[in-house]
Amino acid sequence: MTRVAPVVEPFLVTLVTHDGPVTVRGRVVVAAVLERWLPFLIYGGLAVLIPASMMLMSFVFATRPARKTRARTIPFESGVSLGAPQQQRFTVSFYLIAMLFIVFDIEIVFLYPLAVVLREFGWFAVGAIGFYLAMLIIPFIYDWRKGALEWQ
Numbered sequence: 001m002t003r004v005a006p007v008v009e010p011f012l013v014t015l016v017t018h019d020g021p022v023t024v025r026g027r028v029v030v031a032a033v034l035e036r037w038l039p040f041l042i043y044g045g046l047a048v049l050i051p052a053s054m055m056l057m058s059f060v061f062a063t064r065p066a067r068k069t070r071a072r073t074i075p076f077e078s079g080v081s082l083g084a085p086q087q088q089r090f091t092v093s094f095y096l097i098a099m100l101f102i103v104f105d106i107e108i109v110f111l112y113p114l115a116v117v118l119r120e121f122g123w124f125a126v127g128a129i130g131f132y133l134a135m136l137i138i139p140f141i142y143d144w145r146k147g148a149l150e151w152q
Contacts, residue, residue, distance in 0.1 A: 096148050100140070107136055 065072060111129065118125045143149060 093148065093151055096143070097151075100143070100149070103136065107132075 110132070114121075114125055114129055118129075121128075
C-alpha cells in the first residue's frame with residue numbers, strides 16, 4: 001500500500017514455468033498454481049470421498065435382524081462357517097519361520113534404496129551391503145544347522 005493511494009495494488013510475482021520465468025499479476029498465479037495442484041486435489045478428494053461414501057452407505061442401507069441367534073453372533077470369514085473356531089496349537093517352528101519371513105522381508109526394504117544409490121557411494125556401499133547381509137545370513141545359517149527350520 002502506498003501513502004498516496006488508499007487502494008491495495010496487486011504486486012508482481014515471478015512465476016517460473018517450463019518456458020522460463022514469467023512475471024504475472026495475482027489472478028494468473030492462482031490459475032497456474034491450481035493447474036499444477038489440480039490432479040493432487042482431485043486425487044485427494046476421491047481419497048476422502050470414496051471411503052466416506054462407503055461408510056455412509058453402510059449406515060443408510062444397513063438392515064438389523066429382528067432377533068439375535070447364536071449363528072449370527074459367531075464371527076464369519078470367507079468360506080463356509082463351521083461354527084466356533086477350533087482351538088489348535090501351533091508349533092514353535094511355525095513362529096520361527098514367520099519371524100524369518102519378517103526379517104528377510106524387512107531386509108529387502110533396506111536393500112532397495114541402497115541398491116539405487118550404489119554407484120554414487122561406490123565401494124563403501126558394497127561394504128555396507130556385505131556387512132548387512134553377513135549380519136543376517138550368519139544367524140540364518142546357525143538356525144538352519146540347529147534344525148530350527150525343519151517342519152515336523
